[in-house]
Amino acid sequence: MIYVSVLQASLMAGPCTSGFFKWAALVLIATTATVTAQVCPIADYxxxxxxxxxxxxxxxxxxxxxxxxxxxxxxxxxxxxxxxxxxxxxxxxxxxxxxxxxxxxxxxxxxxxxxxxxxxxxxxxxxxxxxxxxxxxxxxxxxxxxxxxxxxxxxxxxxxxxGACPAGYGDDYGFGKCLYVHKRPLIYSMAIEHCQSMGGRIFQLDNAADVNVMKTIVERARATSNKYFGVWVGLTDEAAEGTFVWEDGTLSASGDFSDWAPQPYDHNSGRRDCVLMKPKFNWQWVVRNCGRAKNLFLCEPN
Structure with missing residues (x-):
C-alpha cells in the first residue's frame, strides 16, 4: 500500500540548531509542496x-x-x-x-x-x-x-x-507500498494518533517480506535519527493480557506469522503491552511499555 515521495519529516522543528532539528526542518520544507500530489507506489507508473x-x-x-x-x-x-x-x-x-x-x-x-x-x-x-x-x-x-x-x-x-497513494504517502524506498515514515520516536498512543490523523494506521507486519521492508526502511531512517530506537509494529495486548491484536482489529492467532525474540526478551507483563522490533534483539519482536518507550514508526493508509 507509496508513490513519488515518502513524507519523512518530523513535525517538530523550531529554533533549535542541533543536527536533528535542522534535518527535520529542511525535510518538512522540502516535502510540503508534494504532500497533496498523487504519487504511484511503483516506479514507471x-x-x-x-x-x-x-x-x-x-x-x-x-x-x-x-x-x-x-x-x-x-x-x-x-x-x-x-x-x-x-x-x-x-x-x-x-x-x-x-x-x-x-x-x-x-x-x-x-x-x-x-x-x-x-x-x-x-x-x-x-x-x-x-x-x-x-x-x-x-x-x-x-x-x-x-x-x-x-x-x-x-x-x-x-x-x-x-490505485494512487493518498496525500502524504509515497514509495521512495521502492517496495510498492504506500507508506509514511515518521523519524521522530513517539510513545505508542501518539504514534497511533499520528497515523490516524493521516487516515491510516501503523504499518502491520503480515509476513517475512514486510519485516524486510521495515528493516530496510528503518535502517535508512536511523541513519538520520537516533540509532538506538526501535520501531512499533502495530501489535498490542492492551485490551486483554496475553491476547495480541493488530491495529486493524484482527487477532494474532496461533499459526499466523510472528517473529518473537527468544526468552527472556519476549517476556510479557501487565506493564508491557506493545510490540516493537529493534536491532538490539536482531530485529525480532519484543514487548515494551506503551507509554514509556519511544520508537520510530511507519503509517499505512486504511
Whole structure:
C-alpha cells in the first residue's frame, strides 16, 4: 500500500540548531509542496485522475497480462469514461493493447476486472462486439480508441493500473507500498494518533517480506535519527493480557506469522503491552511499555 515521495519529516522543528532539528526542518520544507500530489507506489507508473497506469509493450495473452498486473498488485486497466480511455490508449507503446474487460463467464455480459459490469460508457468500434469465432476479451486500438472483442489467446501489449497513494504517502524506498515514515520516536498512543490523523494506521507486519521492508526502511531512517530506537509494529495486548491484536482489529492467532525474540526478551507483563522490533534483539519482536518507550514508526493508509 507509496508513490513519488515518502513524507519523512518530523513535525517538530523550531529554533533549535542541533543536527536533528535542522534535518527535520529542511525535510518538512522540502516535502510540503508534494504532500497533496498523487504519487504511484511503483516506479514507471504514471498517475491520471487518482489511478496509476503503466504500459507493457511485451506481447502476452489476456491471462498472462492479467498475471503480470497481479504481480504488481494491480489489474488490467479499466477505462470507464472517455478521458480514461483516451489516456490509456495514448499511453500504449503499440497500437493495440488489452484492457480489463471480458465476457468469459457469461457471453454478452461484459465485466471489468474489478467484477463490475460495463456501465453507460463504452467505446465499441463499428459492428463490435461480434463474438466472431468466440471472442471474449477486449483490446483498444485506432485513432478513435475503439474497443474490439478478440480471442483471449492472442498476444497483445497491455496496460496495468494501480490505485494512487493518498496525500502524504509515497514509495521512495521502492517496495510498492504506500507508506509514511515518521523519524521522530513517539510513545505508542501518539504514534497511533499520528497515523490516524493521516487516515491510516501503523504499518502491520503480515509476513517475512514486510519485516524486510521495515528493516530496510528503518535502517535508512536511523541513519538520520537516533540509532538506538526501535520501531512499533502495530501489535498490542492492551485490551486483554496475553491476547495480541493488530491495529486493524484482527487477532494474532496461533499459526499466523510472528517473529518473537527468544526468552527472556519476549517476556510479557501487565506493564508491557506493545510490540516493537529493534536491532538490539536482531530485529525480532519484543514487548515494551506503551507509554514509556519511544520508537520510530511507519503509517499505512486504511
Amino acid at each position: 504514471v498517475s491520471f485522475n487518482g489511478v496509476c497506469y503503466k504500459d507493457f509493450a511485451e506481447l502476452k495473452t489476456y491471462d498472462e497480462a492479467r498475471q503480470t498486473c497481479a504481480a504488481d498488485r494491480g489489474m488490467l486497466a479499466m477505462p470507464k469514461d472517455s478521458g480514461t480511455n483516451t489516456f490509456i490508449h495514448n499511453l500504449g507503446s503499440n497500437g493495440t493493447h488489452w484492457i480489463g474487460l471480458n465476457d468469459l463467464n457469461n457471453e454478452g455480459h461484459w465485466l471489468f476486472e474489478d467484477g463490475k459490469p460495463l456501465g453507460n460508457y463504452s467505446s465499441w468500434g463499428p459492428g463490435e462486439p461480434n463474438d466472431l469465432g468466440g471472442e471474449d476479451c477486449v483490446v483498444v486500438h485506432g485513432s478513435t480508441h475503439d474497443w474490439i472483442d478478440v480471442s483471449c489467446s492472442l498476444t497483445r501489449g497491455f496496460i496495468c493500473q494501480l
